[in-house]
Amino acid sequence: DAGVIQSPRHEVTEMGQEVTLRCKPISGHNSLFWYRQTMMRGLELLIYFNNNVPIDDSGMPEDRFSAKMPNASFSTLKIQPSEPRDSAVYFCASRNSGGPYNEQFFGPGTRLTVL
Amino acid sequence: SQKIEQNSEALNIQEGKTATLTCNYTNYSPAYLQWYRQDPGRGPVFLLLIRENEKEKRKERLKVTFDTTLKQSLFHITASQPADSATYLCALGAGNQFYFGTGTSLTVIP
Numbered sequence: 271d272a273g274v275i276q277s278p279r280h281e282v283t284e285m286g287q288e289v290t291l292r293c294k295p296i297s298g299h300n301s302l303f304w305y306r307q308t309m310m311r312g313l314e315l316l317i318y319f320n321n322n323v324p325i326d327d328s329g330m331p332e333d334r335f336s337a338k339m340p341n342a343s344f345s346t347l348k349i350q351p352s353e354p355r356d357s358a359v360y361f362c363a364s365r366n367s368g369g370p371y372n373e374q375f376f377g378p379g380t381r382l383t384v385l
Numbered sequence: 386s387q388k389i390e391q392n393s394e395a396l397n398i399q400e401g402k403t404a405t406l407t408c409n410y411t412n413y414s415p416a417y418l419q420w421y422r423q424d425p426g427r428g429p430v431f432l433l434l435i436r437e438n439e440k441e442k443r444k445e446r447l448k449v450t451f452d453t454t455l456k457q458s459l460f461h462i463t464a465s466q467p468a469d470s471a472t473y474l475c476a477l478g479a480g481n482q483f484y485f486g487t488g489t490s491l492t493v494i495p
Contacts (some may be wrong), residue, residue, distance in 0.1 A: 274428075303483070312487035313429070313474065326482070361428050372417065372478060376428025 274377035276362050282383045288350040291380045294343055295364030303374060304337055304347050305361040313361070319345065320367065352384045388412060389486040391475060397492045398465055406460040406489045408475035413484075415477035418451055418458050423472045423488065432473075433460075465493045 275294040283289055295302050304316040317327040319339045327337070334353070339345040349356055359381050363374040392407035408418070417436045421429035435442045435451040435458065442449045448461040462469050472488040 305485075313485040315483055315485075318483070363428070371419075371431065371434045373419065373431035373434065374429075374483075376430070378426075379428055 274362055274364050274375055276360075276377035276380050278380060279378060280381045280383075282385065283352055284385050285353055286351045287384075288348065289352045289356075289382060289384075291347040291360050291362075291382070293345045293347070293362030293377060295345070295362070296375055297343070299364035299366045299375070300342070301365040301367045302339060302345050303363040303365070304345070305363065305376075306358045307361060307379070308358045316347070349382075352382075354384045357382055357384050389475065389477060389484055391473075391486040391489045394487075395490045395492070397494060400465060400467060400493050400495050402465055404462040404465050404469070404491055404493070406473050406475075406491065408458040408460070408486055410456050410477055410484075413456075413477060414453070414479070416479040417477075418449075419476045419478065420447075420449055420458075420460050421474045421476060421485075423474060429474055429485075462491075467493045467495050469493050 277292045300321050302319045305313050307313045316329045317337045318325050322339045335349055337347045359379045361376050361379045363376045365374045388411045390409045398404050417434055419434045420432045422432055423429040433442055433444055433449045435449045446463045450459045470492050472490045474488045475486045477484050
């Protein structure tokens with residue numbers, strides 16, 4: 271298995287532009303998570319899907335952020351309009367919620383820089 | 386609000402010694418606690434899970450303890466090696482809620 275796949279790996283954009291981050295979870299996993307990681311705030315959970323349905327989006331910072339999961343093999347996180355304070359590494363993780371350890375498998379992350 | 390604190394941001398130890406990392410939490414009663422390892426430029430990787438009714442778990446050179454009275458977990462790496470150098474994150478989970486600590490950077494000096 272290729273693991274969780276994220277694209278792009280790096281994104282540099284200007285303030286005000288729309289940014290779309292993509293994630294392909296591990297096949298067979300039924301839960302998907304989006305996280306943001308910064309030095310100041312560590313790893314923050316943004317939103318969590320179970321069986322393609324958003325369960326908890328309380329971590330989404332504001333309306334500029336939106337996430338979708340149209341099917342079991344694809345999810346997007348969109349920021350519109352982007353701001354410099356959105357600069358961070360964004361991780362996608364997936365999990366088989368029926369597994370014994372509840373561990374999450376993380377992708378390599380997307381490093382976003384908003385100028 | 387939920388607060389998870391991991392001991393010092395950075396920990397340096399000599400090769401061969403035991404590294405002990407601390408995870409303290411408040412305002413929460415997790416059903417389980419996990420430890421992850423994160424290397425620079427990569428996502429976290431799961432290491433161990435310990436449930437609320439378990440006191441201790443071991444895996445090779447790793448040992449985790451969980452004290453729900455003290456609201457604390459300790460993570461030990463015995464016979465540490467330079468390859469153990471990384472950031473270690475604790476994470477609390479229950480149902481739909483999942484919180485990560487800010488991590489402790491461990492450096493094992495040869």
